[in-house]
Amino acid sequence: MALIEDKQLVELHKEQINNNYAVGDIYLGRIKKIMPGLNAAFVDVGYEKDAFLHYFDLGPQVQSLIKLTKIKRNGSVTGTLLDNLKLEADINKAGKISDVLSKNMLLPVQIAKEPISTKGPRLSSDISIAGRYVVLVPFSNTISVSKKIKSNTERNRLKKIIESIKPQNFGVIIRTVSEGRGVAEMQKDLLDLIAKWENFIKKVPSTEPSKRVWGEMDRSSTLIRDILNPDFTNVYVSTPELFDDIRSYVHDISPEMEKIVKLYKQKEPIFDHFGIEKQIKNAFGKTVNLPGGAYLVVEHTEALHVIDVNSGNRTASKENQEENALQVNKEAA
Incomplete structure (x- = not known):
């Protein structure tokens, strides 16, 4: 999938066939190993390599998510919204993962980064469900508006729309594309997301550990x-x-x-x-030519990318070698 502006390739997206670990998918993860040195945990989500969950990706309201998961797995509450759930306190931003998670604990986790090479998926337990105009954020009551919407009048209008229709204990992020949209459109989008949340929650009690609960x-x-x-x-x-x-x-x-x-x-x-294939080959080739005659050589290793800057056929007098090197490096940067 390619995005073109004025015949220039600006974005390229690839999708694996039968990809069961797409960004946004939610799994009922099982905590397999706590790594205090990394302040992270390895989580079994059914992939051949354990997934990685860092403390910073737990989300401030992870204790509320853990609480709700236990309640649902025990079958003690049948509702799907959060009106009657008492939210737990936010976790300490500088805390330790061992104070929050324990081995074999079940925790809904969302794919934040798809598996690549020898690494499993990167996870987050800061669950969110994205729609066209808004993003639904459980265990919060905050309404935030995209910074790209500059008009204070429009920001306040959108906030008031969401305030009038959102359920308790759900936060909402209002996206840029919502600017100028009416109540009916915003309401439909939010209700669609709430329906997706309800569908997810209904499946939590019966989903086997390490299996997908909800798919993007x-x-x-x-x-x-x-x-x-x-x-x-x-x-x-x-x-x-x-x-x-x-x-x-x-x-x-x-x-x-x-x-x-x-x-x-x-x-x-x-x-x-549309001339996309040629641009892809140029973009992913090892050599990148610069307008001034210099060029870059890009090499990929398991640990990092190495970029070698070469002056190429760019000429300069001996007296101007330092200036030439500076200009080449500025152009490369």
Whole structure:
């Protein structure tokens, strides 16, 4: 999936086929090992490598999440909202993970970073569910507005809309794309997220440890959800099946933009037709040429990336060698 502005590739996204560990997925993790030296825990989420959960990614209200999980697993409460749940105190920002988690504890965790190479997924227990206009944050009552919305009048208007419809003990982040949207659109988006939360909570009691409880949408839909805005002129899709899915999703979230979703029908591969493939090869190649004649050589190792800056065919007199080196390094930076 590629995002192009003025024929230039600005974003490239890949999705693995049958990816069971996508960013946003929620698993009922089992704490496998506490690592005090790292202030982190390794968590079994069913992947071949244990997932990694750092103390800083627990979220301030992790104790409330642990409490709710125990209540649901014991079957003592049947409701799915948080109206009657007494929230626990926030954890200490400088605390120790061993004071919060213990071996074999069950904890809902969200995939924050997909597994790569020899490493398992990176996790967070600061659960959130993203929608088109808002993000739902359980165990909070804070309403925050995207800093990109500059108008104080608009910020206050959006806050008042959310205040009038959000349930107790749920926080909400109002996204940039919500600017100018009406009550009905905001309410529909929030209610959809609450329904997803309820679906997740209903599954917690019966889900086996290390199994997925709730899955995020496919990558193409989440990408459309997060970046689609009125500046878009076309969305080209290369397969009829995906075209139907994308068009249907755009119709749901922005009906006025459904017409820009188009099925690509040319024989030439879509990335070749729009000059994307060539840009990908240039971007991921080892050598990057700079406008002034210098070039970079980028090497990837298991531990880090190494970037070698070369002056190339850039010429300078002996007296100006230091100035030349400075200019090359500034250009590289």
